[in-house]
Amino acid sequence: MIDIRKLKELVRLMVENDLVELDIRDEQEQVTVKRPNSAAVPLIAHHPMVHAPHAVLAAPAAATAPSPSSAGGSGSADAGLVPIECPMVGTFYQSPGPDKPPFVSVGSPVGPDTVVCLVEAMKIFNEIKAGVSGTVERVVVKSGEAVEFGQALFMVRPG
């Protein structure tokens, strides 16, 4: 297993230099760190060179890069969960209308293209897609609340 301190250092370097992907390898191991966009929490893929299948781990927000999404992460409770982060600035709506059921709620399965909420900005309602596969474990933001770029909206257990 790769040294967690080394990993933290790599993540820090990536955030500082606004790198999207970092791939480091030697005889023993290979580490790929990817960030879907600069504000998002890095996804870390660690490939021991002997084992073929590679695990995609999502580090909890608080443990890796400090981000505005840390408001949604309580550390250990979110271990293994991936945030769906807000790609814009606006007002969060969990359902398509006042009397309509929410797009997703706790327990809902999601795929990358599942619409999970609306964010209104400049009178335009923008559909936000999950971007990951798994199950919604927690809804972080209340409907009608203001959200900023990079803020965690939902926590998803990947699967």
Place this chain on the structure above:
Amino acid sequence: MFKRILIANRGEIALRVIRAAKELGIGTVCVYSTADRDGPWLEHADQKVCIGPPPAKDSYLRIDRIIAAAEITHADAIHPGYGFLSENAHFAEVCRDCHIQFIGPSPEAMSQLGDKVNCKRLAKRTGTPVFPGTDGAIEEVDEAVRVAHEIGFPVIVKASAGGGGRGMRIARDESQLREGIETAQREALAAFGNGAVYVEKFLEHARHFEVQTLGDNHGNAVHLFERDCSSQRRHQKLVEEAPAPGVDPEKRRRVCESAAALIRAAKYCGAATCEFLMDREQNFYMLEVNTRVQVEHPVTEMITGVDIVKTMIRAAAGETLPFTQDEISAKGHAIECRINAEDPDRGFMPQAGLIERWSAPSGPGIRLDSHARAGYRIPPNYDSMIGKLIVHGASRDAAIAKMKDALKAFEIGPIKTTIPLHLKLMDHPDFRNATFDIHFVERWLKK
């Protein structure tokens, strides 16, 4: 008056606007990119909204996100600072469409003064001195001679298709001009297959002279005198001062008043700067108008006592300028040094990274406009200016002495800054005697 101002900028100018807003009892919202998450200025704002990743095009230049941030925080005005969207007429128009007051000119006034042709046309009407020259290529040598006599020698003959110094000749009298045109045409024809040339006024030793102006929405416009910004490197100002040393009072009064007349004619609200070049005979030639607050506005504030940023905000809120031209006077001399995180010994290499040591100068007449402090990590994504050190003294000599003392007391590390360069510059004979021009710093650095 506004309830809440959103600041669409970062760093020291964001902090400057926050301070002005607080003095006026207005709430503040700062937008920021993820690279500026730990920006110390954000602590001074009432609210902050992250609007995107580090590249400016995805954050500080995103009009939609900035407007959305104003909407969710119920900001009723936006101050654009300088750079980024500050001179973007489309942004000013979007603000207006969204019923958010843009703190600056109307999109119409901004477009008119921002466009060189329109601006020059208006300037000719208001008697603001512009750059003379021929408008098109010259066919006949006699025609070129006539124009040259009209605009005055020396002139420069340039190839219409030119570039890289080829086809260019400087002429100091008529015989040089006749000879120069022939050579220039021959060279231009050989180099570009096109022998067309034109004639323009040539300024050998120009100084950068700019006039600070303020206007309101009630037809008033005043000037706050001038600044000299001749110490430049690669068109970036290093040192600015006010007043401009050694300028004839009558010529100074005329050019300053012509700048105020120009922005009055443009129905301009807010702060604008008319930039001129000044030749050795102290003739002025307008370069352009900056339709925003300038980096170097503090030197003007120091000599006039006028708070330019607060006045911009009040004018945008519909107030009348709180003073007339007669009520504005200048006192003493002010100098500003831009402190950049660059290593002057290594080709001005930018110095992103952690500031471990930061000990700032203080004392009477010393002002530091900076967002930095010990523990601040300078992100690599934006410009390298980490502060502006401004001093005010009774005379120019007193101000230079004070600046030297303040620069010596300013300790920043381990990153390198332009402080040692400024110290040497303050002792440069051409700076001390004000015998400088806009190229003197580059000539000096080459040695």
